Amino acid sequence: MIFENMGFYFREALLSFRRSTLMSIATILSITTILIIVGMFLLISINSSLFLKNLESQLEIAVYLEDNISKAELNNLKSNITSIDGIKEVKFVSKEEAYRRLSEDLGEQKDILSAIEVNPLPASFEIQIKDPKVIEQIANRVAEFKKVEEVEYGRETAERLLNFTYIFRRAGMLVLAFLVFASILIISNIIKITVYARRNEIEIMSLAGATSWFIKWPFIIEGFLQGFISAIFSTIILYNFYFFAVNKVHQAIPFLPLVVDNIDLLPIGIAIVLLGSLVGILGSMFSVGKYLNV
Amino acid sequence: MIRMFHVYKNYPNKIQALRDINIHIKKGEFVFLVGPTGAGKSTLLKLIYRGIVPTKGQVIVDGINIARLKPGYIPYLRRNIGIVFQDFKLLYDRTVYENISFGLKAIGATNFEIRQQVKKVLNLVGLEHKRKTKPHLISGGEQQKLCIARAIANEPLILLTDEPTGNLDPYTSWEIMKLLFHINIRGTTIIMASHDKLMIDKAKKRVVRLERGRIIEDTQRGIY
Numbered sequence: 001m002i003f004e005n006m007g008f009y010f011r012e013a014l015l016s017f018r019r020s021t022l023m024s025i026a027t028i029l030s031i032t033t034i035l036i037i038v039g040m041f042l043l044i045s046i047n048s049s050l051f052l053k054n055l056e057s058q059l060e061i062a063v064y065l066e067d068n069i070s071k072a073e074l075n076n077l078k079s080n081i082t083s084i085d086g087i088k089e090v091k092f093v094s095k096e097e098a099y100r101r102l103s104e105d106l107g108e109q110k111d112i113l114s115a116i117e118v119n120p121l122p123a124s125f126e127i128q129i130k131d132p133k134v135i136e137q138i139a140n141r142v143a144e145f146k147k148v149e150e151v152e153y154g155r156e157t158a159e160r161l162l163n164f165t166y167i168f169r170r171a172g173m174l175v176l177a178f179l180v181f182a183s184i185l186i187i188s189n190i191i192k193i194t195v196y197a198r199r200n201e202i203e204i205m206s207l208a209g210a211t212s213w214f215i216k217w218p219f220i221i222e223g224f225l226q227g228f229i230s231a232i233f234s235t236i237i238l239y240n241f242y243f244f245a246v247n248k249v250h251q252a253i254p255f256l257p258l259v260v261d262n263i264d265l266l267p268i269g270i271a272i273v274l275l276g277s278l279v280g281i282l283g284s285m286f287s288v289g290k291y292l293n294v
Numbered sequence: 295m296i297r298m299f300h301v302y303k304n305y306p307n308k309i310q311a312l313r314d315i316n317i318h319i320k321k322g323e324f325v326f327l328v329g330p331t332g333a334g335k336s337t338l339l340k341l342i343y344r345g346i347v348p349t350k351g352q353v354i355v356d357g358i359n360i361a362r363l364k365p366g367y368i369p370y371l372r373r374n375i376g377i378v379f380q381d382f383k384l385l386y387d388r389t390v391y392e393n394i395s396f397g398l399k400a401i402g403a404t405n406f407e408i409r410q411q412v413k414k415v416l417n418l419v420g421l422e423h424k425r426k427t428k429p430h431l432i433s434g435g436e437q438q439k440l441c442i443a444r445a446i447a448n449e450p451l452i453l454l455t456d457e458p459t460g461n462l463d464p465y466t467s468w469e470i471m472k473l474l475f476h477i478n479i480r481g482t483t484i485i486m487a488s489h490d491k492l493m494i495d496k497a498k499k500r501v502v503r504l505e506r507g508r509i510i511e512d513t514q515r516g517i518y
Contacts, residue, residue: 008399019387201396204383207343209373209448210400211366 005214012218013225016198023194024226030190031230031280032237034183035272039238041179042268045172046259052165054257059161061127061139061153067095069123069147077145081125084138089128095119122149132162183275188283191223195287202291212292219284227280231273238272239265295321295452295483296342301351303337303507311337313507315351319485321451324478326494327487328518329504335487338504339454342485343375344368356451373401376445376482378455382437384429384444390416391425394444401448415443419473435466439473446477453477455486459493467493491518 017024063081065074074092081090098121103110129138135158143151195202205215242265246258259265301315312334319325327335340346341353344360353360356374363371385393394412403411416422419439429437438458445453455474459467471493478484488494494501494517501516502509
């Protein structure tokens with residue numbers, strides 16, 4: 001029965017688009033606007049998430065070594081550190097390298113170093129870790145190894161940063177949930193108005209003896225089309241607007257990390273299309289149900 | 295065809311729309327429901343097509359107890375009942391033809407059946423020449439005829455009409471009545487709620503009088 005009549009349902013849905021062109025355009029414009037707002041927030045949130053990740057990845061542990069460490073002990077220590085879970089990269093910085101860096105950092109004032117006869121800087125390992133949350137645990141473990149003079153990881157800075165990113169992420173999720181919820185309400189209300197405009201048809205069909213699914217299908221298809229078309233429009237508009245904005249930002253701040261990979265942006269497009277289509281379908285289904293009880 | 299046993303209907307605002315209704319309407323009968331506004335005429339009609347369920351009592355339509363009818367089966371009950379409303383309930387963005395074909399399509403008729411039936415009923419009510427016209431461009435009497443054509447298009451056993459001549463002049467009203475008699479003669483049971491004294495007296499059919507939710511009179515060949 002359903003597939004037998006699919007042609008009829010589609011014709012009815014499309015006819016309704018044509019019969020009330022103005023209403024359909026208004027509906028699509030409204031839904032498009034709301035989806036654009038949701039999409040903008042999603043774009044902002046993936047970019048800030050990338051920014052936070054970048055920030056967190058700059059946290060590293062510096063392990064200063066005792067001066068009397070032998071070559072064998074050095075290799076041993078390195079493999080011990082590498083074997084700890086959650087280590088991304090371990091880089092050795094020799095005494096000479098440290099000295100060179102310092103003189104580079106000092107720039108024009110590097111003459112100060114000439115007053116010192118022996119290189120006072122210790123050799124060290126620079127450890128990058130996968131998950132910044134466990135930085136303290138890893139630092140404590142490394143500190144227990146032999147020939148380790150001191151471990152440094154900017155404890156307070158790390159804690160403050162992690163606190164900040166945690167709150168920022170939670171707040172973002174909350175706002176996102178609220179925004180999606182609000183958009184579902186608004187879109188289904190817009191759909192409800194289009195169904196309300198045709199409540200006579202629903203009543204007449206119901207009194208003529210049409211089954212409720214027969215009545216619902218054209219509306220479901222229409223709701224889907226309205227949601228889907230709006231979603232496509234919003235995605236196209238967002239995409240163009242986003243890359244325009246990215247270009248402008250990069251002209252002003254060239255090194256700001258921004259999501260520009262299409263693969264990373266794809267989930268946002270999919271989310272918008274799903275949101276539009278699903279709410280269109282469900283919104284019309286429930287709205288028709290309300291007018292079916294004649 | 296229709297039987298009611300001790301039927302009561304109370305609306306949520308505590309109004310007793312119907313009280314202890316007992317009635318038996320046989321197949322092929324023509325029955326006028328008369329009585330002042332608010333007497334319960336429309337409520338009685340709604341019970342028959344299961345627009346509402348009785349608060350108490352039994353309503354049997356074509357052997358089916360409508361109170362026990364599962365929602366999924368309501369459409370199939372309604373396919374045996376044609377309904378004509380005082381306010382027409384036409385789709386004004388569709389043609390005369392489409393208004394009738396719409397209802398037929400809704401109950402799963404094939405395109406061939408639809409073409410045949412629409413042509414037949416349009417001929418019967420004399421609107422064949424207006425088939426491509428939108429309803430707001432035809433007269434009130436013609437709109438009422440269109441409603442009747444739509445209601446009988448799938449040849450229902452029962453035709454319910456709620457004041458079908460309410461807004462029409464006496465000449466057009468009589469034309470509508472003649473049309474309904476014609477449909478009745480072909481075997482359709484007709485129940486017509488009406489205030490139209492002139493028509494009822496002229497028709498000499500069974501008259502059921504309602505007052506404040508009770509049947510106070512039920513006479514064959516009655517008058518208003």
